[in-house]
Amino acid sequence: MSRIFSTLKRHALRTLLSFCILAFFIAHTTGASRWHFIDDLELMTYDTRLRMTMTGTHNNDIVIVDIDEKSLSQIGRWPWKRNVVAKLMNQLFDTYKINLLGLDIVFAEPDESSGLHIMEQLAETQFKDQPTFKTTLDSLKPNLDYDQLFADSLNFRRIILGYSFDYRGNTHAGVLPTPVFNKAATEKAQQEYGVGLIEANGYVANLPIFQDNVVSAGHFNVIPDGDGIVRRVPMLNAYNGELYESLSLAMARVILSEPFVEFGTVEASGYHSVEYLRLGSLKIPVDNYLRALVPYQGEPGLFTYVSAVDVLNGNIAPDILKNKIVLLGTTAQGLLDLRPTPVAGVYPGVEIHATLLSGLLGERIMQNPVYATAMEIMLLLSIGVVMIIILPIFSPLLAMGGTIIVILFMFWLNVRIWEELRLIFPLASTSLLMLSLFLFNMSYGYLVETRRKKQLANRFGEYVPKELVDEMSKDPSLNLSMESENREMTVLFSDVRGFTTISEGLSPKELSTLMNAYLSPMTEIIHEYRGTIDKYMGDAIMAFWGAPLHDAQHATHAIEAGLKMLKRLDEIQASFQARGWPPIKIGVGLSTGIMSVGNMGSSFRMAYTVLGDAVNLGSRLEGITKQYGVSFVVSENTCKAAPDYLYRELDYVRVKGKDKPVGIFEPLCLRSEALQQVLLELALYEQALKQYRQQQWTLAQQAFTRLYEQYPERKLYKVYLERIDYFQQNPPTEAWDGVYTFTTK
Structure with a gap:
């Protein structure tokens, strides 16, 4: 019952107009006002029933x-x-x-x-x-x-x-x-x-x-x-x-x-x-x-x-x-x-x-009983009230199917009463009422939905994909707003490495064409995985998951998007090379945490964006990808929020501007898709990292040397060998906790 009242309240104007339609038909039936088109339709339905039930007996x-x-x-x-x-x-x-x-x-x-x-x-x-x-x-x-x-x-x-x-x-x-x-x-x-x-x-x-x-x-x-x-x-x-x-x-x-x-x-x-x-x-x-x-x-x-x-x-x-x-x-x-x-x-x-x-x-004369009018009024009221309540809830397809089924059932029942009892009950007004309420609600819903979609597109169209705008418009209860609020979300930063060098070797037109060819597929991927584009900063992209629509899988969707971006970049490199463009490499950083999201800015310009320590961390993580020779770095909170993925722990660091250290990881693939060779490498690496943090330098050096010899393309192992070499010459203090502090962005 409470849901019914909340529905009526939420659709107050639609409900009021629907009751006006019902009152129109009640007035006709009671004789308060007569509408000839309803009478004409009633005659047509009478003729139809008559022709359907004729016996043709000589x-x-x-x-x-x-x-x-x-x-x-x-x-x-x-x-x-x-x-x-x-x-x-x-x-x-x-x-x-x-x-x-x-x-x-x-x-x-x-x-x-x-x-x-x-x-x-x-x-x-x-x-x-x-x-x-x-x-x-x-x-x-x-x-x-x-x-x-x-x-x-x-x-x-x-x-x-x-x-x-x-x-x-x-x-x-x-x-x-x-x-x-x-x-x-x-x-x-x-x-x-x-x-x-x-x-x-x-x-x-x-x-x-x-x-x-x-x-x-x-x-x-x-x-x-x-x-x-x-x-x-x-x-x-x-x-x-x-x-x-x-x-x-x-x-x-x-x-x-x-x-x-x-x-x-x-x-x-x-x-x-x-x-x-x-x-x-x-x-x-x-x-x-x-x-x-x-x-x-x-x-x-x-x-x-x-x-x-x-x-x-x-x-x-x-x-x-x-x-x-x-x-x-x-x-x-x-x-x-x-x-x-x-x-x-x-x-x-x-x-x-x-x-x-x-x-x-x-004794085959049809009878139109005196109580037919009273029954018609009761039928109009019962059907009308029920339809007024349920039509705003139903989808257009379900509403259309239900309306057709009820009209057909009413017609069938009316014909059966005609044949068995030789009684005539009005049919046109109830059928026309149902059809009118259906068409009104569908038209009203379409117009309101279109208006709402336009409003949402005006608010979020430049940030989110069209599919999300459609999804938001279908659920008025979302009550989406651009006012700032705190949410747990995931933010993504990506940046083209060596962009200054790349830009110096291209004309302005070529550079613009290259960036369009790069940013367009990256944006498509972010939209595909329900992400919201925050802004483009030259060659950099900032996006987030979890707003304006709530997304319980925001971390998972962000990781999926990041991996897909790197894969797609490898696919388009061939077309870049065919055009004579230099190869592009990017770094991607993800951070999950509580962020403030909403329309922010000044009295001169506003933007729908996110702010907070978790956002700053995401930017820092993107910046340090090149320090470890990887393309994708996520925070430990992101790992916890997306446990289905397999990660390589990179380090325990204190980024510039933050005192609290965080664990950073490289997403590799879904755990269910991991190859045996990858699992063996990770097991050996985790043992080496444990020895490093326990200051077992000789054992750690031997393990990392073995890894580096097997995987010389991994800069990460070389980084740790250099650190071990330094610590062997300059042992850390007893208070050393294994954290590496970055002094630059």
């Missing part, structure tokens, strides 16, 4: 009689004469014995195509004195009154007429059926249950002669969502304060022999809401506007289609229509009953109603 119980292009080409353009439609009704019920017929068409105007009304006018005017004309007309009238013929074909049959509400204009044509809920019941639903109504201004309904001869009628309005896609159909539509049922609901009610539609309500903690409509034991899930989601099962064609002209001509096999639920509609493009849906850009309106009716009877 429904054999519902048949669509199609006023298709074939029917229009043979019978003529729509609307057909009512006597033709009457014949179609008779064929369906008398010949094919269908169970129920729903009409996705409306008959709002009288059919005067027979000319009957003209002949009646003639009978009252020009032919009023001719009884024969009137008698003949009366005998022909039953066959010429097409509306009556059609009304007669409707009577005593299970037929549901269709009609349309007008939401924009103020059209009033035909007559509406009896409403399902009167004004009092509608007002109660609004006041007690908070029902939102889809209110129409007018209607285009069927003529009274037709409406009076059918069981019922239902509206066939489909209202698309904001993106123009038809996903829902209003089960109940309001007009003049009363509620009227849809075509599919009216057909379901007749099939189930249920005289009434009831509201199914949910009550919790004083909250009342209509969650479904009830037809007896059948529940029809609806939203707050009494709309039901169309349970699309696939692309158009999942119902049996028969051409209307084939029904009229009796060309349909009887078993296709017998006892079936039939919808009469059109797929002809010119009749404008084709709709965009989530499963197809062009979908027949009549099949939408067939699909909805099939879903009602099969």
Whole structure:
């Protein structure tokens, strides 16, 4: 818990901005502010889940009689004469014995195509004195009154007429059926249950002669969502304060022999809401506007289609229509009953109603429960808070992987709930929240890291390699500072021997080129082993390990760098010789100890550097390398800090400027890599050095002579022979401790 609080504190601004993002989504979900792009994304995720879970099952119980292009080409353009439609009704019920017929068409105007009304006018005017004309007309009238013929074909049959509400204009044509809920019941639903109504201004309904001869009628309005896609159909539509049922609901009610539609309500903690409509034991899930989601099962064609002209001509096999639920509609493009849906850009309106009716009877209507909003808020809060806490801790790769896995898991779980429970829970807001928090944190982290890296580069870029700057920038907890502090560190000094002589034999340009060719690989090696360049002093290099980043292996890294520098120098000598340059030899001195490191200098110029006795010792050790004929000298503290290396003890000395003597050593190689010959030489040398310090001059002289004869290139052995020769002539005092004092740097 303390780590969580420290993380939030360290990333206070990022955390605050992340909570602002979370508040943005909470405000949308609660309705405090609506953001259309989230709603649009939710519709897209709904369509995706719908298409993923479609079964594509063909429904054999519902048949669509199609006023298709074939029917229009043979019978003529729509609307057909009512006597033709009457014949179609008779064929369906008398010949094919269908169970129920729903009409996705409306008959709002009288059919005067027979000319009957003209002949009646003639009978009252020009032919009023001719009884024969009137008698003949009366005998022909039953066959010429097409509306009556059609009304007669409707009577005593299970037929549901269709009609349309007008939401924009103020059209009033035909007559509406009896409403399902009167004004009092509608007002109660609004006041007690908070029902939102889809209110129409007018209607285009069927003529009274037709409406009076059918069981019922239902509206066939489909209202698309904001993106123009038809996903829902209003089960109940309001007009003049009363509620009227849809075509599919009216057909379901007749099939189930249920005289009434009831509201199914949910009550919790004083909250009342209509969650479904009830037809007896059948529940029809609806939203707050009494709309039901169309349970699309696939692309158009999942119902049996028969051409209307084939029904009229009796060309349909009887078993296709017998006892079936039939919808009469059109797929002809010119009749404008084709709709965009989530499963197809062009979908027949009549099949939408067939699909909805099939879903009602099969109880396959998806439900968006009233508690979905509360669950969405809880999900947003829980996921949001967790991500706000952990994203600053995680690496970009881990954060990206975790975010993707959680989003995929949420999607999978959502689809499973959809399939198993037929419940719809919002998906877009939680997914978008996770994505937004991830992108924000990664962008913020990148920008802050870039800024921090730039700051570190400005502070340390000229001292340390780019890799260390990257490492420092990745850990804000380091809190790196250039203020002075004491640390145990290791310092390195290297210098070119005889540089004055070398410089005198070269032109200024050649000298500059030579120094660049020498200093560049030396610097690369120091950076490779995590060293910090302090400064270049002409031909000399000063570097240190252990700052600005702490380095527990500072002594080891410094020795590795020193050995690598000497090896690399041998490698580049050939290229120097090819250019006509003189060979270069260097001395390297290392010292380990407590040093003061930080930005130091004056008000005119500052530098990030190290100071202290251990630093001065390092400089002195580099200077005395040539006294012993070696290239690399380290202090005894360095040896203790890097025990994995094999050393040759050089001497016990008191350097200029220091009273306390120190042991000095030459690093040779890793102990694990030492050759047997080297170990034998060291054993003989250590015995000789012990005899020297015990003032056993004869024995020591014999040992060093033997070593010098075997290794004449070792100046060290000659140095000790000269000292022994001196001490034999000038014996030291009894207080002599074996320390050799240097009086020069």
